[in-house]
Amino acid sequence: MxxxxxxxxxxxxxxxxxxxxxxxxxxxxxxxxxxxxxxxxxEPIRNGDPSLSKAAITCNVDWGNEVIPEILEVLEDKNIKITFFVTGRWASKYPELLQEIYDRGHEIGNHGYSHKAHSKMNEKENYLEIKKAEEAIEKVLGIKLKYFAPPSGDYGEATLEAAEKLGYQTILWSIDTIDWKEGSTADVILSRVMKKPHHGAILLMHPKSETAKALPILIDKIREEGIQLGTVSNLLE
Missing domain, CATH: 1.20.5 (Single alpha-helices involved in coiled-coils or other helix-helix interfaces)
Structure with a gap:
């Protein structure tokens, strides 16, 4: 050798x-x-860690301001804070209501300015739509937002690029109440939600009257599973 x-x-x-x-x-x-x-x-976030006993509730707002006070009262009664994703045009039209939501301790997120289909826009158009909403919300609340929820969950690669450049994490959901659909009664909404796994879930709702009826029961039932409900930030900590 x-x-x-x-x-x-x-x-x-x-x-x-x-x-x-x-x-x-x-x-x-x-x-x-x-x-x-x-x-x-x-990549957009659709849920948190499924091994944890946590879940988030989000409410996308571009209409339904007449129902929001009822939803806020339910949340106050149940001692829970959630994340409201609001459009810029809604924030500009209802600044007092936006301020009330924020003053009650709820988290505010960006939902674009005018509820457009983001997948059909290029990066510059996506950027301007998100930025315009940011400016409208910041004008009312004076805060920097960190989460963006594309309207209807519609997005493309250009949307993710624009959101990332503006410092946002894009948020979707794992449970959809589909409460906007005709025939979505409180019982139907409850059935949809309770069929889904709740650990680490992000639950999407809108300010609809039937949703407001279902909400207190929904909160109680999920809490019975030992799950802590809160904002997107609570879930992702």
């Missing part, structure tokens, strides 16, 4: 080569992780 003994400069050179190769692998590995992490951050 032939043994090669490296001495002096040869040993230093060989060690340097090994070190460079190792550094190269580390760079490639870290770079791949960064790309993966970036891709994951760009």
């Amino acid at each position: 032939k043994i090669i003994i490296l001495k002096g400069k040869h040993l230093i050179f060989s060690a340097g080569c090994v070190l460079l190769i190792m550094l190269g692998f580390i760079f490639i590995w870290n770079n791949n992780i960064s790309v993966l992490q970036y891709a994951l951050l760009r």
Whole structure:
């Protein structure tokens, strides 16, 4: 068996080569992780950790202001805070109601300015639509928002890029009440919600009168499972 003994400069050179190769692998590995992490951050969030006894309730608002006071009273009575995603045009039209929602301790998110189909817009159009809503909401509340919910859950890659550039995480849902649909009575809404898994869930609703009727029962039933209900931030902490 032939043994090669490296001495002096040869040993230093060989060690340097090994070190460079190792550094190269580390760079490639870290770079791949960064790309993966970036891709994951760009994906919309549909739910939290299903192993935790937590769930979030979101309410998308572009109409239904006449029902919101009733919903707020239910939430107050049940001692729960949720996330309201509001459009910019609604915020501009009903600033006092938006302020009341916020003053009651609820989280506010961006729902675009005029409830457009974001998947049909390019990146610049998406950016302007989200930014315009941000400015309208900030004008009323003076706060920086961190979550964006595309209207109707409609989005494209350009939407995610625009939202990310503006510092938003895009939020969708895992449970849809479909309360806007004709025939969605309180009982139908409850049935839809209770059929779904609730651990780590993001539940979507709208300010509809039947939703307001179903809400207190819905909250009680989910809490009976030992699940803590709250905002999107509560869920994702």
